[in-house]
Amino acid sequence: MTGLRAVGVLACLTLGASAATIVVRDPTLHPSIPWMLAWFAGALLLHDLVLFPLYAAVDRALVRLPTGPVPLVNHVRVPLLGAGLTLLVHLPGIIRQGGPVHLGATGLDQTPYLARWLWLVLAMAGASALLWVVRVTRRSVAGG
Amino acid sequence: MRIRWRSPIRGPWLTSVLGLVLLCSLPVVILTGLLDWVAYGPGQAIPADVGVLHLPLFDWPTRPSWLFRLTQGLHVGLGIVLVPVVLAKLWSVIPKLFTALPRNPVKAAERATLVLLVGGILFEIVTGLLNVQYDYVFGFSFYAAHYTGAWVFTAGLVLHVVLRFPAMVRGLRSRSFRGELRTPLAQTRPEPPADLVAPEPDRPTMSRRGALALVGGGSLLLAGLTVGQTLDGPLRATALLLPRGRTLPGDFPVNRTFAASRIDPAAVGSGWQLDLGSLQLTREQLAALPQHTAALPIACVEGWSTRQTWVGVRLRDLAALAGVPAPESALVTSVEEGPFARASLTRAQVLDPEALLALRVNGADLTPDHGFPARVVVPALPGVHCTKWVRAMEFRA
Ligand code: HEM
Numbered sequence: 440m441t442g443l444r445a446v447g448v449l450a451c452l453t454l455g456a457s458a459a460t461i462v463v464r465d466p467t468l469h470p471s472i473p474w475m476l477a478w479f480a481g482a483l484l485l486h487d488l489v490l491f492p493l494y495a496a497v498d499r500a501l502v503r504l505p506t507g508p509v510p511l512v513n514h515v516r517v518p519l520l521g522a523g524l525t526l527l528v529h530l531p532g533i534i535r536q537g538g539p540v541h542l543g544a545t546g547l548d549q550t551p552y553l554a555r556w557l558w559l560v561l562a563m564a565g566a567s568a569l570l571w572v573v574r575v576t577r578r579s580v581a582g583g
Numbered sequence: 584m585r586i587r588w589r590s591p592i593r594g595p596w597l598t599s600v601l602g603l604v605l606l607c608s609l610p611v612v613i614l615t616g617l618l619d620w621v622a623y624g625p626g627q628a629i630p631a632d633v634g635v636l637h638l639p640l641f642d643w644p645t646r647p648s649w650l651f652r653l654t655q656g657l658h659v660g661l662g663i664v665l666v667p668v669v670l671a672k673l674w675s676v677i678p679k680l681f682t683a684l685p686r687n688p689v690k691a692a693e694r695a696t697l698v699l700l701v702g703g704i705l706f707e708i709v710t711g712l713l714n715v716q717y718d719y720v721f722g723f724s725f726y727a728a729h730y731t732g733a734w735v736f737t738a739g740l741v742l743h744v745v746l747r748f749p750a751m752v753r754g755l756r757s758r759s760f761r762g763e764l765r766t767p768l769a770q771t772r773p774e775p776p777a778d779l780v781a782p783e784p785d786r787p788t789m790s791r792r793g794a795l796a797l798v799g800g801g802s803l804l805l806a807g808l809t810v811g812q813t814l815d816g817p818l819r820a821t822a823l824l825l826p827r828g829r830t831l832p833g834d835f836p837v838n839r840t841f842a843a844s845r846i847d848p849a850a851v852g853s854g855w856q857l858d859l860g861s862l863q864l865t866r867e868q869l870a871a872l873p874q875h876t877a878a879l880p881i882a883c884v885e886g887w888s889t890r891q892t893w894v895g896v897r898l899r900d901l902a903a904l905a906g907v908p909a910p911e912s913a914l915v916t917s918v919e920e921g922p923f924a925r926a927s928l929t930r931a932q933v934l935d936p937e938a939l940l941a942l943r944v945n946g947a948d949l950t951p952d953h954g955f956p957a958r959v960v961v962p963a964l965p966g967v968h969c970t971k972w973v974r975a976m977e978f979r980a
Contacts, residue, residue, distance in 0.1 A: 441687075441689050442688050444693060444746070445689045445692075447742050447745055447746065448689065448692045448693050448742065450742070451696045451699065451717050451738045451739065451741065451742035452692075452696065452699075452738075454737070454738035454741075455696075455699045455734075455735045455738040455739070456636075456733065457634065457734075458733075458734030458735045458737075458738065459634060459731065459735070460634065460636065460729050460732050461630055461632070461636065461727065461730065461731045461734070462630075462727055463631050464634075465630060465631075465727065466630065468630075468723070468724060468727050470717065471713050471722070471723035471727075471728075472621075474721065474722060474723050474724055475728050475731070476707070478706060478710070478721055478723075478728075479702050479703075479706045479732070480702065481734075482668075482702060482708075483698065483702040484703035484706055485700055486673065486701075486705055487677070487680055488823065489745065491677055493672070493891055499589075502785065502788050508789065512788050513788065513789060513793070515903070516789075517797065517800075520797065520801065521800075521804060524666070524667060524670075524801050524804070524805070525805075525808070526668055526822075526825065527802070528663060528712060528805060528827070529647050529716070529808075529824040530715070531712075531713060531718030532641060532716055532824055532825075532826070533824070535717030535721070535922075536718045537713075537716065537722060539717070540717040540718075540719060540825060541717040542840075542843075543836055543838075543839065543840060543841060543842070543843030544717055544826070544837075544843070545826050545827075545829070545836065546831050546840045546842075546952060547826070547829055547831065551829070552824055555823045555824060556824060557851075559823065559824075562690070574822045579856070580595040
């Protein structure tokens with residue numbers, strides 16, 4: 440079993456290394472290699488050592504929210520995650536990075552994205568708050 | 584340092600469900616990405632020299648005409664939609680990343696391959712997302728990096744699946760999926776002690792079905808914000824946060840404006856002629872040739888697409904005029920200069936009855952942004968090769 444595993448690991452590393460030769464083979468790419476490696480490692484470290492601790496810490500704060508008859512926690516968690524996810528995925532447009540290329544490619548500037556994202560966040564937060572109010576009201580009607 | 588993991592729902596079952604979703608969907612993303620490389624056509628893909636690391640080569644077909652619209656739309660669309668699933672999967676296994684490296688060298692090497700897997704997918708997602716939003720902060724060649732990253736990731740993924748498949752099956756069998764869908768928060772208990780299961784968990788604040796709904800909801804949200812870039816009509820605007828949800832009023836998207844092409848307007852003015860080698864044609868002469876209409880998609884390598892009605896001269900008619908009625912290939916050159924200013928078409932792409940040198944679109948002459956005086960449109964051809972502002976076509980026997 441360990442033998443088989445070793446073969447698998449070796450095959451995997453060989454394939455990974457031969458993939459790396461694609462950038463090694465093209466001399467014009469050589470100056471970029473350190474940057475590619477930095478982005479590769481950066482993506483990993485940023486996720487594990489920044490993004491994860493950050494959202495875990497925020498979540499720790501959220502679970503301390505008042506529980507009451509209808510706990511608030513998921514009504515904050517869900518829109519917050521929606522906001523974070525859309526921010527993460529659409530960051531370039533929202534913070535207006537890459538404007539000249541965007542303009543050259545589409546003929547449009549990046550102005551609308553930030554406001555659109557804020558409206559989207561507002562809509563998600565509003566819907567979640569409304570749902571919470573409805574649940575609280577229902578419960579007090581049922582209970583009272 | 585000892586971290587107290589708190590989640591009461593983290594455990595093999597949840598990880599296995601997320602793993603299964605990725606196992607079914609990631610191969611589609613990998614395959615459609617590798618197909619994109621093939622679709623560029625012989626000798627034209629970037630990176631050019633990939634050794635043996637490519638799909639078996641074949642001539643990219645012209646039928647169905649929506650083929651590239653589908654494959655590349657799926658690649659980018661599914662790539663975006665899977666972001667929440669990938670993040671959730673990483674969350675579900677993150678305690679493992681903070682455990683000490685095993686002593687056993689094989690196990691340690693196995694752990695090291697996780698760098699290829701996790702680094703690879705994050706790298707692919709980050710570069711892909713930046714690319715489709717025209718943010719080139721990374722400063723290196725997107726194509727070379729994304730292609731290389733794809734194989735690095737695939738290497739990690741294949742090993743991971745081989746090694747973990749049995750554990751995934753065990754995890755899935757450990758609880759009833761239907762049962763979980765019927766289990767509300769009040770009845771949610773931690774999985775039995777195992778790897779990943781927190782020894783001293785907090786009180787649950789979310790059921791397992793709630794967590795799955797949350798991840799699925801995140802994917803649905805992104806899907807809803809992405810499909811628009813492949814639709815025409817009012818629904819296009821639903822891609823609220825993507826460049827391709829927007830168009831100039833009354834227009835459809837382009838991948839390069841006339842202004843960005845830096846073409847001297849005089850070069851596409853009244854003196855413009857199409858150079859066919861053995862003869863030159865003015866735009867009036869082209870317009871006097873038999874015209875054909877085709878409703879064809881422009882499908883960009885960046886995943887967006889749009890179907891429009893083009894009118895122009897069949898490429899095969901032009902080939903016959905040039906004295907090469909049965910060409911093996913055609914080299915199309917643009918007035919523009921730069922990396923995508925020339926494209927080679929295969930025999931089938933020239934001979935397809937709907938392959939056109941278009942002069943008009945949607946009932947009007949092409950605008951400068953859409954390639955006036957003339958542009959190529961070929962069924963299923965990646966948009967990047969539907970050359971605009973065509974200067975010359977060389978049909979090769
Ligand atoms: C598992 C993750 C992914 C893998 C394995 C993967 C793989 C690939 C491969 C092999 C190609 C062909 C590259 C070439 O022709 O040189 C490609 C192209 C592309 N991918 Fe991905 N990809 C992934 C995720 C993504 C994501 C998340 C996005 C964007 C949201 C994305 C956007 C693109 C784009 C825009 C291209 C077209 C490049 C071009 O031809 O101009 N990819 N991908």
